Amino acid sequence: MSSHDRAAAAVFAQIALAADGAVVGLVLAYVAIQSFIKFSSTSSALRKIRRAPDVRVSDLRFLLSSPDDNNDNSNTTNAHESEATGGKLLVVRGLVEAKSMVEGNWRNLRPNVLVSHESGERGVVLQRTQTCIYNEWRGLFGWTSDVRNLIARSWKEQKSTSLRTVPFILLEGGQWPRTDYVIVNLDGSRHPIPLMTVYHQLQPVHASPYTFLQALFGHEYPVGLLDEEKILPLGKEISAVGICRLQDGTPEIKSCKDLPFFLSEMTKDQMVLDLAFRTKVLLWGGILLGSLSFGILGYAIVRNWDRWKEWRQQRQARQPRDAVAEIAADEDVSDVPDGELCVICLLQRRRSAFVPCGHLVCCQRCALSVERGSAPKCPVCRQTIRNSVRIYST
Known part of the structure; x- marks a missing residue:
């Protein structure tokens, strides 16, 4: 095989396997539909020739x-x-x-x-x-x-x-x-x-x-x-x-x-046998290609769905980091009295209240860390929390 033929085969393979074989599945589905259409017309012709007097x-x-x-x-x-x-x-x-x-x-x-x-x-x-x-x-x-x-x-x-x-x-x-x-x-x-x-x-x-x-x-x-x-x-x-x-x-x-x-x-009997063989080939060929196309398309849908969920999780994971960076830029770096320090980091001012308990004991960064945990609980009352609310002081 020449270099041009190898390049053409590589290009066709990339197109055919695009989206985890979705293109191949669509082509097979189209061929299966055409096979069923030809099966319908051939079956109709077979019935007419069988009933036609010789x-x-x-x-x-x-x-x-x-x-x-x-x-x-x-x-x-x-x-x-x-x-x-x-x-x-x-x-x-x-x-x-x-x-x-x-x-x-x-x-x-x-x-x-x-x-x-x-x-x-x-x-x-x-x-x-x-x-x-x-x-x-x-x-x-x-x-x-x-x-x-x-x-x-x-x-x-x-x-x-x-x-x-x-x-x-x-x-x-x-x-x-x-x-x-x-x-x-x-x-x-x-x-x-x-x-x-x-x-x-x-x-x-x-x-x-x-x-x-x-x-x-x-x-x-x-x-x-x-x-x-x-x-x-x-x-x-x-x-x-x-x-x-x-x-x-x-x-x-x-x-x-x-x-x-x-x-x-051909005689009438030979025509009937020929059309009967065609109908069987078209029917089973359409069923085989249709099943294969459904399998390939199902696999492609599942794979692309998993990829989309993975991309969404990565995007959601990047959003809290961006929020933390914004919070760090907005934090009060001035002297904070001991009674208003975060109970977790003991560095920043208490800014977030947990819902539904309502305890205002953490800064916004630590509150987000607690909220993203596998079993988020308030560090004071140990009650399960749903989210946190940023509190702004006048």
């Missing part, structure tokens, strides 16, 4: 055209979903195919599909990513600050992604003629698509005199270009989870924003 493509028209059975408790969620969106929450599994294959347009002999530029694979979704990898060196004349060196990464990436799609459908495997299908609507969906990588290549960038100058003065310079292509191929079997309804007599399925899945390679 249907075949050939049964969609009949299922969507039939009225909802509101008396069935198992379909209550789907009935509410249908009333809100005009469709039903379903799980449909089928094979990917371009929509142009079933449109019945005999004039179009070539189907409307996308072809990979490099591999030649055909699909309905094509994603091409170009990543330029930069190397940053501080150089001989371009020394950057320590803060930037600690935060910034030595390798940087600049990525550009292009995504192209064509209308596609899901067909039932082995069905012919292909009259029953469901249209997949990707509008407004931000869910991941189960793409397949068909091309992946890293090409080095040749150095130039300008690159040498960039490195010499500490500027970042490109070292490689990564090209990658992913497609959703034709004939791939996937599951679609979303709101399905009849659109101009044709079934159409659209994503539901409350669900973590839309298009997936």
